[in-house]
Structures are given as structure tokens and as C-alpha cells.
Amino acid sequence: MPFSTHDPVPSDRLRTPRRICIVGASGKLGQYMVQLALDRGFEVVGVCREGSVGKLARFGGRLTIVPGATNDADVIRRAVAGCDAVLTVLVPWGIGQYASGTAQAVLDAAPPDARLVFSCGWHITRDGKDVYSPIFLALLKVFGWVARVTRFAQLDDQVEACRRIFASDRAWTVVRGSDLEEGESQGLPVWSRHVGDAVLKSNRTRRIDFALFMVEALTDPRLIHEAPAIVGCQTASALAIAAEPMRSTA
Ligand SMILES: NC(=O)c1ccc[n+]([C@@H]2O[C@H](COP(=O)([O-])OP(=O)(O)OC[C@H]3O[C@@H](n4cnc5c(N)ncnc54)[C@H](OP(=O)(O)O)[C@@H]3O)[C@@H](O)[C@H]2O)c1
Secondary structure, rough: OOEEEEOOHHHHOOOOOOOEEEEEOHHHHHHHHHHHHOOOOOOOEEEEEEHHHHHHHHHHEEEEEEEEOOOHHHHHHHHHHHEEEEEEOOOOOOOOOOOHHHHHHHHOOOOOOEEEEEEOOOOOOOOOOOOOOHHHHHHHHHHHHHHHOOOOEOHHHHHHHHHHHOOOOEEEEEEOOOOEOOOOOOOOEEOOOOOOOOOOOOOOOOOHHHHHHHHHHHHOOOHEOOOEEEEOOOOHHHHHOOOOOHHHOO
């Protein structure tokens, strides 16, 4: 069953954050999230590796930067102090349990009531009910093998990171991105609980809209303890489902 976050949200369950932390702020997704958060008037703290601080120069003094490794508990503790929400870019890069270390540091250090939103890809499954195409599975296998052999990335560690998040009783959301592309925003992506659902068939989302979904998730209580798989709202599969009579009269 496809979902759209354009549906109304009960206003009494919304809580707009005042100060948020973005872990992995210097990446492409992170920079989009910083911009969107600043546009909304949030106070923003960004965490990125020391060598990447320059990538955030265009934000000037509008952003507080805590340089350091995102899986360093001390760095994360300082960055999330006093934050109402934490947006975390989970990547499997490197071979040092980077993703699981980052997730654990955020789970451990974020203030108790903080809203936690993490990013990952469709390959993460929460309940094992996702249905993947043979091509997707083949590419995943090849990428996973190459990444392991070249010590470029640990896909398994992103799986472990999400396992820990799913097991947590924090107010988490794990946003699972489709294949990404650059370009202007097309609007808030639609989502579904399971890869394989018809609405997701196009497997394409603008990176800026992935960021938009992450930021909007902060104030959407229906996404707490969900692992939405997202797709661009203007893709063929999303439009086809939106045009179905059952949905338009619902
Ligand atoms: N790329 C895709 O097609 C795709 C598809 C589906 C889902 N996703 C998800 O989307 C999110 C963003 O992915 P993205 O590919 O678009 O990347 P991205 O936004 O460019 O972000 C990459 C992040 O990883 C950091 N990073 C890179 N190499 C690292 C290393 N060796 N050790 C530690 N950190 C490192 C970068 O920090 P620096 O700025 O310091 O380099 C940056 O914060 C991820 O959660 C990913 O799982 C991506």
C-alpha cells in the first residue's frame, strides 16, 4: 500500500524542532538538508570530517560545525547536546564499522526525546518482506563483493547499523532511498513500506527531494518507527498510482 506524506497530519502530534544536528553534513545529501533546515529557521549543528569543513563554507556563520569522525562518540555527544532532532546520513564507506559506529553514537548520545532520522538505501529491509528484482540483487552482490575486496565499503555494516536502530525504542525513522539523481526539486517523495510495491517501480528520486523527505519526517509522527522506501512523486510509477480511481476518491 503506497503512502503520501501529503496526507493531513494531526496537528496536535506535531512538534517543530528548534535546534537540529546533521551528521554527515558535508556530503551531497547533507548539504541539501542543511539548506532546507536553515530555510525553515532551525538552528543547525553540522558534523563532518575535519578535511570536509571547507565544503560547508557557503553557509558561513549560519551553521555551527563540529569537525570530526561521525562514529566518534565524543564528537557526536558534543554535537547533539541540546538538539531536538538529529538527521544522520548513514553510509557504508570505509572498513571501520563506520555506519554502525555512527548510528550507535547517535542512539547513545541524542537527548532522550530527540527525533532521529537516518538515511540508507533500499537494500536495507526491516521485516524481510521487501521484494527485489533479480537485477537489483545481482548489482547488490557485485557491488558488495567489489566494495569488500577493495576495502572501499562495508554494506553489511550499514545492515548492522539499521538492525541496531530498528531494535531501539528511540523515536527513529530510517528513510530508504531509491537510486538518486540530481536536479531541481519535484516535491515531497511518496513512500511505501516494502520495496517491490508498484508505487516504487520507477526507482528514482531527486537527491534534493530525499533531503526534503528527511527534513519533513522530523514533524511527521506517522513516520516514527517506520522505514519508508521512497520514490520521486513525479516518477511514472508514483503518478500511475496517484491516478488510480481508488486513491483519487479516498
Ligand atoms: N548514491 C546513491 O545512489 C544512493 C542510493 C540510495 C540511497 N543512498 C543513501 O543516500 C545517503 C547519501 O548517500 P550519497 O551517495 O548521496 O552520499 P553523500 O550525500 O555524498 O554523502 C556521503 C557522506 O559520506 C561521507 N564519507 C565519504 N567517504 C567516507 C569515508 N571513507 N569515511 C567516512 N565518511 C565518508 C561523506 O563525508 P565527506 O564530505 O567528509 O566526504 C558524506 O558525509 C546514504 O545514506 C546512502 O545510503 C544513496
